[in-house]
Amino acid sequence: MNILMLDLVGQYNKIKAQVDAGIQKVIASAAFVNGPQVKEFASQLGAYLSVKNVIPCANGTDALQIALMALDLQPGDEIIVPCFTYAATTEVIALLKLQPVMVEVDADTFNITAELVEAAITPKTKAIVPVHLYGQCVDMGPLLKLAEKYNLYVIEDAAQALGAEYTFSDGRIAKAGTMGDIGCTSFFPSKNLGCYGDGGALFTNNETLAEKIKMIANHGQQKKYYHEIVGVNSRLDTIQAAILGIKLQYLDDYARTRNVVAETYDKAFKELEWLETPARVMNSDHVFHQYTLKLKNASDRDLLKSHLEMAGIPSMIYYPLPLHLQPAFKQEGLEKGAFPVSEDLCTKVLSLPVHTEMTDEQLTYIIDTLNSFKKGN
Ligand SMILES: *Cc1c(COP(=O)(O)O)cnc(C)c1O
Numbered sequence: 001m002n003i004l005m006l007d008l009v010g011q012y013n014k015i016k017a018q019v020d021a022g023i024q025k026v027i028a029s030a031a032f033v034n035g036p037q038v039k040e041f042a043s044q045l046g047a048y049l050s051v052k053n054v055i056p057c058a059n060g061t062d063a064l065q066i067a068l069m070a071l072d073l074q075p076g077d078e079i080i081v082p083c084f085t086y087a088a089t090t091e092v093i094a095l096l097k098l099q100p101v102m103v104e105v106d107a108d109t110f111n112i113t114a115e116l117v118e119a120a121i122t123p124k125t126k127a128i129v130p131v132h133l134y135g136q137c138v139d140m141g142p143l144l145k146l147a148e149k150y151n152l153y154v155i156e157d158a159a160q161a162l163g164a165e166y167t168f169s170d171g172r173i174a175k176a177g178t179m180g181d182i183g184c185t186s187f188f189p190s191k192n193l194g195c196y197g198d199g200g201a202l203f204t205n206n207e208t209l210a211e212k213i214k215m216i217a218n219h220g221q222q223k224k225y226y227h228e229i230v231g232v233n234s235r236l237d238t239i240q241a242a243i244l245g246i247k248l249q250y251l252d253d254y255a256r257t258r259n260v261v262a263e264t265y266d267k268a269f270k271e272l273e274w275l276e277t278p279a280r281v282m283n284s285d286h287v288f289h290q291y292t293l294k295l296k297n298a299s300d301r302d303l304l305k306s307h308l309e310m311a312g313i314p315s316m317i318y319y320p321l322p323l324h325l326q327p328a329f330k331q332e333g334l335e336k337g338a339f340p341v342s343e344d345l346c347t348k349v350l351s352l353p354v355h356t357e358m359t360d361e362q363l364t365y366i367i368d369t370l371n372s373f374k375k376g377n
Pocket residue numbers: 059060061062085086088089131157159160185186187188198199200
């Protein structure tokens with residue numbers, strides 16, 4: 001049995017005719033950059049997300065960088081980020097000579113909370129970057145209230161949660177990436193809406209920020225060859241936009257399929273006292289970019305990983321080292337022990353295969369193999 005973390009070939013084969021035709025059309029037109037498919041995709045994604053502006057760019061990391069550049073921040077301004085996440089978020093803050101202020105995450109949801117963030121706010125804090133990790137939204141209601149109270153920007157990192165919906169206490173529903181001032185996402189192939197190369201986008205309902213973002217992503221110009229501010233070159237290729245326009249039609253189906261896999265795992269593992277299945281929260285759905293188990297004992301994690309591996313089942317550790325312990329982001333006073341929950345998670349998490357092409361046979365095989373781990377067979 002060939003079990004993959006992600007079956008992008010299988011996924012492509014199901015929509016091959018549509019995708020091939022879409023790619024061919026771009027090639028035949030030779031509009032490789034800024035072709036009509038880019039605008040079309042941006043407006044389709046805007047409609048899907050119910051957000052006024054979608055600005056495509058070259059990748060998710062660029063999206064985060066451009067978002068921060070649009071806020072007119074000063075060197076040394078503090079930006080609050082989780083310390084248990086992918087490095088891109090903190091990296092762009094550091095690159096822009098801003099000060100990343102890392103905060104602990106919740107042990108069950110893997111996400112930051114308003115409470116954890118509030119303790120880190122200082123007079124220099126200018127923005128919060130919640131990351132909707134693994135595909136489930138940060139509890140945005142309280143976080144947005146906190147941001148309002150302290151007059152802070154909120155830049156959502158929705159790279160792992162595109163399509164996830166959050167329900168506010170008044171019943172209003174919003175999609176990940178559309179709740180803060182700016183939302184950022186990635187279309188890296190492995191993301192829930194992945195293209196066939198690199199891609200990313202920013203979302204905002206704020207027209208002033210939208211204009212600024214467009215300008216920054218396009219060399220700081222509105223009129224060609226007239227540069228008002230220092231920008232970057234960050235574009236989504238037309239071919240990628242054509243592919244994304246097609247795949248967007250299937251995004252909700254993909255999330256449903258991932259949820260079927262996750263629910264099957266949940267049910268199969270709920271009696272196992274040596275692990276915890278991913279916590280689900282009431283006010284967000286989950287698009288399961290990752291299905292991440294938490295082992296009760298850190299000593300089991302690598303043993304389980306090899307047990308699965310020996311049976312031909314891949315698994316991944318997202319993430320093995322929290323950001324405050326990475327040499328690139330070392331800060332005085334943040335030694336080992338500074339964020340015990342995140343440090344502990346790094347030793348206990350294990351992500352299982354979850355994708356849109358998983359068969360019942362594969363699922364059963366993974367479940368049986370995992371179940372046999374403590375039984376010594
Ligand atoms: C993938 C990812 C990014 C970066 O996206 P790229 O397109 O690879 O630059 C940023 N943040 C999170 C949480 C991600 O998962």
